[in-house]
Amino acid sequence: MPIRLDSHDADFEQRFAALLAGKREASQEVGDVVANIIADVRARGDAAVVEWTNTFDKSDVAPATLRISDAEIEAEANRVGPEVVAALQTAHDRIRAHHAKQLPVDHIYQDHLGVTLGTRWTAVEAVGIYVPGGLASYPSSVLMNAVPAKVAGVERIAMVVPAPHGQLNPAVLAAARIAGVTEIYRVGGAQAVAALAYGTEHIARVDKIVGPGNAFVAAAKRQVFGQVGIDMIAGPSEVLVIADGSANPAWVAADLIAQAEHGAGAQSILVTTEKGLADAVAAEVERQLNLLPKQGIARDGWDEFGAIITVASLDAAVVLANRIASEHVELAIDDPQSLVPRIRHAGAIFLGHHTPEAIGDYVGGSNHVLPTARSARFASGLGVLDFVKRTSILGCDPSSLAALAEAAITLAEVEALDGHGRSISIRLNR
Amino acid sequence: MPIRLDSHDADFEQRFAALLAGKREASQEVGDVVANIIADVRARGDAAVVEWTNTFDKSDVAPATLRISDAEIEAEANRVGPEVVAALQTAHDRIRAHHAKQLPVDHIYQDHLGVTLGTRWTAVEAVGIYVPGGLASYPSSVLMNAVPAKVAGVERIAMVVPAPHGQLNPAVLAAARIAGVTEIYRVGGAQAVAALAYGTEHIARVDKIVGPGNAFVAAAKRQVFGQVGIDMIAGPSEVLVIADGSANPAWVAADLIAQAEHGAGAQSILVTTEKGLADAVAAEVERQLNLLPKQGIARDGWDEFGAIITVASLDAAVVLANRIASEHVELAIDDPQSLVPRIRHAGAIFLGHHTPEAIGDYVGGSNHVLPTARSARFASGLGVLDFVKRTSILGCDPSSLAALAEAAITLAEVEALDGHGRSISIRLNR
Structure with a gap:
């Protein structure tokens, strides 16, 4: 009750x-095991990825077959019934339409001193999407993770999905095709996260990794954070x-x-x-x-x-x-x-x-990847903003630099950064 | 050369x-030490915070003196020369003016089916700011971390700063006053991060922790991520x-x-x-x-x-x-x-x-907290968006629910989530 x-x-x-x-949640202490797997993948690349994968997933994959071929994706996806394809397409189109409204716009302006200030948004180049395999296979999650990346302008979307006993989920592959995922690898767990973060012979590294996973995947994401970006730990x-x-x-x-x-x-x-x-x-x-x-x-x-x-x-x-x-x-x-x-x-x-x-x-149409465990206090659901980043812009001319120089040089002195002060004063015509 | x-x-x-x-960077393996400190602070609260602080900082702080009193802040801040205060104020005002332009706006609309969709932005309630102490004291960093939080509407900004040998930096305290920091604690290291993340008798927990620190601070932020939000590891x-x-x-x-x-x-x-x-x-x-x-x-x-x-x-x-x-x-x-x-x-x-x-x-006026170590591939500088979060809004009426029902029920079936399908079908008048 x-x-x-x-x-x-x-x-x-x-x-x-x-x-x-x-x-x-049962908190599993898998940090050390995961650190070991990550170090192994960094050291030995695909050989390590394949070994860990075949051990955990009871599969029989080789470096050359890590990537699922286009023909295999098509064959698997074609096993999905037309009503499911139609439903995935409806979901995709609605998610895409809603997320398109989240695209941020650049904003560059001059202030009253003539200083140019602003923000430029650019897309992340390559994103990895982790998709759980086995019993709980959620094609809807593929759409929710891939579509915002696509809308943001990410060029390369690499999906990893474990294939326990070699089995793939046709609906997951169908969703990946509809969403425009560019490559799919049959690998999961910490070894998949490590391969995406550091790259191997057959899996090029990405800039950011998103998607839910088990305790091993969560620990691996936490450990590679900084080397790549990650989303929330679900x-x-x-x-x-x-x-x-x-x-x-x-x-x-x-x-x-x-x-x-x-x-x-x-x-x-x-x-x-x-x-x-x-x-x-x-x-x-x-x-x-x-x-x-x-x-x-x-x-x-x-x-x-x-x-x-x-x-x-x-x-x-x-x-x-x-x-x-x-x-x-x-x-x-x-x-x-x-x-x-x-x-x-x-x-x-x-x-x-x-x-x-x-x-x-x-x-x-809204995203179903949302903050859990009270993290809505500080975190947001997945969206286009997770796949873009801001570059700030600053520009002075001689007159605006002169107007700001004194305050900046004073603060540089307080912080005992003389070289900072000199990089400003050297430009002043005094 | x-x-x-x-x-x-x-x-x-x-x-x-x-x-x-x-x-x-020399990579220091401090993960286990830090895990131990965090567990200790969670278990023993202020007693642990004070012990670790006095050990690392060679100071003599008690639970009741962890928080720096308003009188002490004022006395220290008043030791700062007027030209420095003026420079901090100039910096503050310019940072504030620029960041005010980053405030996002809610966007709620109805689509062609009559579905209400949208995004609501709200501020994080309480933020912790880590400020390094000792030799490298940077009042400018206090402004760069606190002002965006203030602009976002964060009500509580708790600053932690170690006081080696009991010594505080007057300019850092002056900057905190100007920026509107609401409380300041003389504590640093992993114990400060743990106290902010989990709370102790004298330090209430926050929702997000930002600011640079040494290897111990970085490891602590990585470990408390999820319990609270964190910024990038600098x-x-x-x-x-x-x-x-x-x-x-x-x-x-x-x-x-x-x-x-x-x-x-x-x-x-x-x-x-x-x-x-x-x-x-x-x-x-x-x-x-x-x-x-x-x-x-x-x-x-x-x-x-x-x-x-x-x-x-x-x-x-x-x-x-x-x-x-x-x-x-x-x-x-x-x-x-x-x-x-x-x-x-x-x-x-x-x-x-x-x-x-x-x-x-x-x-x-732009922020100096920026992504390092090639993380500009996926990360942005600090800004107002780091102190707000999005809540997504979804609303159907009977007719728009009916229009979407079939696709949703089909996908629920594919994912073997019968309860999901039933929560939709039970609302249809068939």
């Missing part, structure tokens, strides 16, 4: 704090549904189950002003779980990490939402726009009764 | 690649000057020296189309080094890491610049704007003969 909290209870603050602090997925008396308990229950079925620590929380709704949703979750073909994962997740919290008002719900800083926040109320300005920490907000979070996972 | 390369030489590619790959500073026959060799030499005097692996590279200029600059560097009061660091840096490269054309210089991806690129040519669009990877570009890099370090 999920925990039930009521903000009127004397021990509410204590129990809510415990819920916030609860760990939902944690278990989570949803917070804020509902009042206008909510449909069956719909809310369905959304809580959808989140819980991700497993691996996924968390579903309902915060509601109505005790009656809380009871109805709890009953509906039980009823609907029984209808789900594979109910085990969802039931375990709901029982272990689920929570139903009753509060006195929507104002109080907002306060909790900002403390939880959830990846997904659903506003199951009649006037969702009224709450939006007050929800400060959330990866994504889903408006009203007709926007199940799952629509955003696939075809809404 | 710095190395001299000429792009016409047969071994040029080999020697240039070696220059690119050269390590300029490496040695560097400048690339691209010059043609129009450049003044004395000015170029002064800029190369200014960079080299940072020491600790700082690198100065000149790429020029004119062999005569290369020779003149080399001679000028020697001449000017002899005039510098503390020439040791600059001379060592120039001798060990400096480089002068002659190339056939400015086009060839641009190609090398993009491979080097330098933190600072100076365009010491008459028409710098002609090259700007082709320089893809650079932290900042300085235009023309009258814009020494040092002006950007202090009072240009």
Whole structure:
């Protein structure tokens, strides 16, 4: 059973704090193993990549077959049914259209002294996308990672995906084709991250690595950070549904189950002003779980990490939402726009009764790669801005340099950087 | 002597690649020590912070005196001369004015199906700023880290600065006051990063930590990443000057020296189309080094890491610049704007003969926290965007949900997430 909290209870603050602090992931200490794999790939290149891959994935890959050939991609992708291809294309087109609006624009201007100041945006040249293989294969994640890179103008998108027992996922390859991934390698784990970060004979290095992975992949990304850019370290997925008396308990229950079925620590929380709704949703979750073909994962997740919290008002719900800083926040109320300005920490907000979070996972157009584990306090979902970077521009002429010189030379003196001061004073006609 | 390369030489590619790959930092393996300190601070709070601080800094601080009192800040800051305060204020005002132009705007719209899509920007609530103490104290860095946070709307800016032997730097405290830092702690190293990330009795935790530090600080930031946000791991500073026959060799030499005097692996590279200029600059560097009061660091840096490269054309210089991806690129040519669009990877570009890099370090208005060690391939300088985050917005009504349902349900089936499909289908009136 999920925990039930009521903000009127004397021990509410204590129990809510415990819920916030609860760990939902087994922390695996894989840092040393991963450091060893990375060092091996740097030293021995493809030979190391192939050895680690065949060991972990029980596969039989050679350096020359690391890259999946165009013919093989086509053959696998053609096994996908036309309705799936159409759905992937719809998702792709909507994600592309929305992300195109995120492209930043250069801004260069002169200030009142005549100093030229500004920002120039340029795309990253080469990006690596990690795609988990095996049981949990998500073609939608391929689109969510590759499309923003493509929109940003990244020329080279190298995808890595493990092929356990040599098996590839046709829908993942179909999604990669639709998204314009330029090359695909059948390799995963820390060895894939190392190959992308440092390059090997058959895998050219990239500038940035994105995409979710297991503990080995997360540790590897952390270790190569700086050599290449990385995205966030993804944690278990989570949803917070804020509902009042206008909510449909069956719909809310369905959304809580959808989140819980991700497993691996996924968390579903309902915060509601109505005790009656809380009871109805709890009953509906039980009823609907029984209808789900594979109910085990969802039931375990709901029982272990689920929570139903009753509060006195929507104002109080907002306060909790900002403390939880959830990846997904659903506003199951009649006037969702009224709450939006007050929800400060959330990866994504889903408006009203007709926007199940799952629509955003696939075809809404917004990105489903979002900050987890309360990191919405400081992080954003994936987008075009993750695949571009800013170069700042500064330009003085003799007169504006003269106007700024004194202050700059004074600060250089304070910092005991005489050469800095001289590089300015040498240019002054005194 | 710095190395001299000429792009016409047969071994040029080999020697240039070696220059690119050269390590300029001693890599200290401090990961285990740092992990131990972080665990200790998490377990014992201020007691651990104080013990590590007094050990490393040879100071005598207690939990209750970790925070520097307002009276002490004022007393220290008042020791700074009025011309320095004025220079800090000028720098502050210019940095603030420029960064105010970086504030992003929300964008929410409806697409042709009636789906509401958009992006909302909100500020991080609490930020920690690491400021190195001791010999190298840089009040300008306080401004460069704190002002963008303030402009973004961050409410709480907690600064940590080690006080070796109990000593504080008055100019650093003066800069913190001007920038609106809300609290300052006399603590540094991994223990400061741990306290900011996890919180202690006297140091409340923050959401993001920025600012440069030594190997211990860098390792600590890497380890707490995820619990809090961090900025880039800063490496040695560097400048690339691209010059043609129009450049003044004395000015170029002064800029190369200014960079080299940072020491600790700082690198100065000149790429020029004119062999005569290369020779003149080399001679000028020697001449000017002899005039510098503390020439040791600059001379060592120039001798060990400096480089002068002659190339056939400015086009060839641009190609090398993009491979080097330098933190600072100076365009010491008459028409710098002609090259700007082709320089893809650079932290900042300085235009023309009258814009020494040092002006950007202090009072240009742009930020001097810039990507080093070739990370301009994927990273940007510090700015307002580092202190805000995006929440994505998605909203459907019954008709737009119906329009998107089929594609979403198809993809949920492919990913074997039945609960996802059901959370959509349950809302359809069929």
